[in-house]
Amino acid sequence: MKPKIMLTAGGTGGHLFPAQALACELKRRGYGVELITDSRADKYGSAFPADNVHLVKSDTIRGKNPISLAKTAIKLGLGTLQAMKAIRAAKPAAIVGFGGYPTFPPMFAGRLLSVPSILHEANAVMGRANRMLAKGASAVATSFPLKTLPADLAAKATMTGNPLRDNVIAVCGQAYNAPEKGGAFHLLVFGGSQGARVFSQILPEALKLMAPEDREQLVVVQQARPEDLEGLESSYREMGVAAQVASFFTDLPERIAAAHLVISRSGAGTVCELAAIGRPSILVPLPGALDNDQGMNANVLAEAGGAWPIPQKELDPQRLARELKELMDNPGRLAQAAHAAQAQGAPEAVQRLADLTETLVGAAPANEQREITS
Numbered sequence: 001m002k003p004k005i006m007l008t009a010g011g012t013g014g015h016l017f018p019a020q021a022l023a024c025e026l027k028r029r030g031y032g033v034e035l036i037t038d039s040r041a042d043k044y045g046s047a048f049p050a051d052n053v054h055l056v057k058s059d060t061i062r063g064k065n066p067i068s069l070a071k072t073a074i075k076l077g078l079g080t081l082q083a084m085k086a087i088r089a090a091k092p093a094a095i096v097g098f099g100g101y102p103t104f105p106p107m108f109a110g111r112l113l114s115v116p117s118i119l120h121e122a123n124a125v126m127g128r129a130n131r132m133l134a135k136g137a138s139a140v141a142t143s144f145p146l147k148t149l150p151a152d153l154a155a156k157a158t159m160t161g162n163p164l165r166d167n168v169i170a171v172c173g174q175a176y177n178a179p180e181k182g183g184a185f186h187l188l189v190f191g192g193s194q195g196a197r198v199f200s201q202i203l204p205e206a207l208k209l210m211a212p213e214d215r216e217q218l219v220v221v222q223q224a225r226p227e228d229l230e231g232l233e234s235s236y237r238e239m240g241v242a243a244q245v246a247s248f249f250t251d252l253p254e255r256i257a258a259a260h261l262v263i264s265r266s267g268a269g270t271v272c273e274l275a276a277i278g279r280p281s282i283l284v285p286l287p288g289a290l291d292n293d294q295g296m297n298a299n300v301l302a303e304a305g306g307a308w309p310i311p312q313k314e315l316d317p318q319r320l321a322r323e324l325k326e327l328m329d330n331p332g333r334l335a336q337a338a339h340a341a342q343a344q345g346a347p348e349a350v351q352r353l354a355d356l357t358e359t360l361v362g363a364a365p366a367n368e369q370r371e372i373t374s
Contacts, residue, residue: 001030002029002030002031002032003031003032003091003092003093003361004031004032004033004034004051004090004091004092004093005026005031005032005033005034005092005093005094005095005096005357005361006033006034006035006036006086006087006090006092006094006095006096006106006110006115007019007022007023007033007034007035007036007050007095007096007097007098008035008036008037008083008095008096008097008098008102008103008106008107009035009037009097009098009099009100009102009103010037010038010040010058010098010099010100010101010102010103011037011038011039011040011102012040013269014122014267014268014269014270015098015099015100015102015103015122016037016048016098017165017269018098018120018122018162018163018164018269018350019035019048019096019098019163020047020048020049020165021163021164021165021166021168021350022096022163022350022353022354022357023035023048023049023050024049024165024166024350025163025350025351025353025354026354026357027049029354029358032051033049033050033051034050034051034052034053034054034086034090034092035048035050035052035053035054036054036055036056036083036086036087036105036106037053037054037055037056037102038055038056038057038058038079038102039055040102052086052090054082054083054086056078056079056082056083056086056105056106057075057076057078057079057082057105058075058076058079058101058102058104058105059071059072059075059076059101060072060101076101076104076105079104079105079106080104080105080108080109080112081109082105083105083106083108083109083110084109084112084113086106087106087109087110087113087115088113092115093115093116093361094115094116094117094118094138094357094360094361095107095110095115095116095117095118096117096118096119096120096353096357097117097118097119097120097133097137098120098122099119099120099121099122099127099129099130099133100127100129100130101129103119103129103130103133104129104132104133107119107133107136107137108133108136111136116138116360116361117136117137117138117139118137118138118139118140118141118353118356118357118360119133119134119137119139119140119141120140120141120142120143120160120162120163120353121134121140121141121142121143121146122143122162122268122269122272123143123144123268123291123293123294123296123297124143124144124146124268124293124296124297124299124300125146125148125291125292125293125296126146126148126149126153126291127291127293128290128291131153134153135152135153137156138156138360139156139157139158139356139360140153140156140157140158141157141158141159141160141352141353141356142157142158142159142160143159143160143161143162143268143272143346143349144159144297144300145159158352158356160346160349160352160353160356161272161346161348161349161352161353162268162269162272162346162349163349163350163353164272164273164276164347164349164350165253167251167253167254168253168273168276168277168347169276169347169350170253171253171254171256171257171277172276172277172278172345172347174257174277176278176279176334176335176338176339176342178260178331178332178334178335178338179217179260179328179331179334180331181329181331182217183217184217184218184219185217185218185219185260185261185328186219186221186258186259186260186261187218187219187220187221187259187260187261187262187263187324188221188222188255188256188258188259188261188262188263188264189203189220189221189222189223189262189263189264190222190223190249190252190262190263190264190265190270191223191224191264191265196264196265196284196286197224197225197228198284198312198315199222199224199263199284200222200224200225200228200231200232202315202316202317202320203220203222203263203320204232204235204236204239205317206317206318206320206321206324207236207239207241207321208239208317209317209318209321210321210324210325212240214324214325214328215239215240215241216240217328218241218242219242219243220236220241220242220243220244220245221243221244221245221249221255221259222243222244222245222246223245223246223247223248223249223252224245224246224247225247226247229245229246229247232245233245253273253277256273256274256277256279257277257279259279260280260331260334261279261280261281261282261324261327261334262274262279262280262281262282263281263282263284264281264282264283264284265283265284265285265286265294266283266284266285266286266294266295266297266298266301266307266309267286267294267297268293268297271283271297271298271300271301271307272345272346272349274301274306274307274341275301275306275341275342275344275345275346276342276345276346276347277342277345278338278339278341278342278345279338279341280306280307280308280327280334280337280338280341281301281306281307281308281337281341282307282308282309282310282320282323283298283301283302283307283308283309283310284309284310284311284312284315285297285298285309285311285312286312287311287312287313295309295311300344301340301341301344304340304341304343304344305336305337305340306337306338306340306341306342306343306344307337307341308323308337310323
């Protein structure tokens with residue numbers, strides 16, 4: 001019987017979904033899988049394919065206030081003790097972490113217990129938490145080529161891509177059918193697992209600026225925050241725009257595949273799914289990030305010709321209306337972008353990361369595969 005692998009990921013879709021993809025692949029290969037995460041992920045616990053799900057305390061470092069830093073340190077310390085208890089009980093052969101501060105306690109606990117580990121960096125730039133964790137990891141896996149890694153981390157880095165869930169892989173082979181002039185134009189809008197209020201504010205105003213005959217072509221599917229749903233539905237109904245609005249779509253990969261154009265944030269998971277499925281997009285990176293991770297992610301597709309990034313400060317109804325009109329009138333440009341995006345895709349990423357995990361487990365000296373009892 002193959003050993004257990006411990007996965008750890010923060011409680012948002014961007015961290016959990018690639019972990020879920022790897023869990024499914026490892027289970028297909030006969031490994032036991034356990035997950036360590038934070039309380040935000042509890043809603044995913046029943047769906048995550050793990051033998052056990054352990055919730056530990058965690059927190060993010062915010063600012064330099066001594067009291068705030070002390071509270072964060074206490075939470076991270078408690079989380080580390082909780083993670084050590086879970087690791088001792090599971091006795092995993094390896095730990096694979098998917099980044100962010102909620103990954104810190106389990107990865108640090110694994111290091112204290114001498115468990116081999118892999119840190120996966122989903123974004124096109126390594127964030128602060130991952131830079132700290134990567135130094136103690138046995139190997140580093142990346143979704144994109146990272147140009148800013150220091151030499152010690154570059155030496156143990158492997159570009160695997162970002163693991164995609166089975167429901168994403170299932171639609172990767174669907175060809176892009178460019179919209180016909182005068183026909184239905186399928187527009188998909190979403191902002192990550194938390195939604196993006198900016199799209200709920202700007203898109204209806206942009207559509208009001210468009211000619212009635214252009215609005216009649218649109219078929220809008222939009223993810224929005226629960227508090228914005230009623231207002232959005234009312235706006236689209238008044239304009240006569242065919243629209244389906246919801247706070248979450250469980251079949252989002254299928255909806256990406258059905259879209260002629262996607263408007264979204266540019267989290268790593270989103271960018272990798274757009275590339276693997278091969279769909280053109282207008283990307284609006286989340287502003288204010290210290291590492292500009294979403295901006296760097298968007299640039300990967302933009303440089304390939306598969307997306308058009310727009311900084312949020314430059315996005316207003318007039319700009320969005322112009323961009324939509326231009327793309328609706330140029331189906332050939334959309335088709336070229338879809339092809340360019342797909343060329344950047346890595347649908348085999350989950351196999352690559354699972355292979356790296358198996359290599360780590362197989363390469364670990366016998367004394368490192370001992371039972372963890374200390």
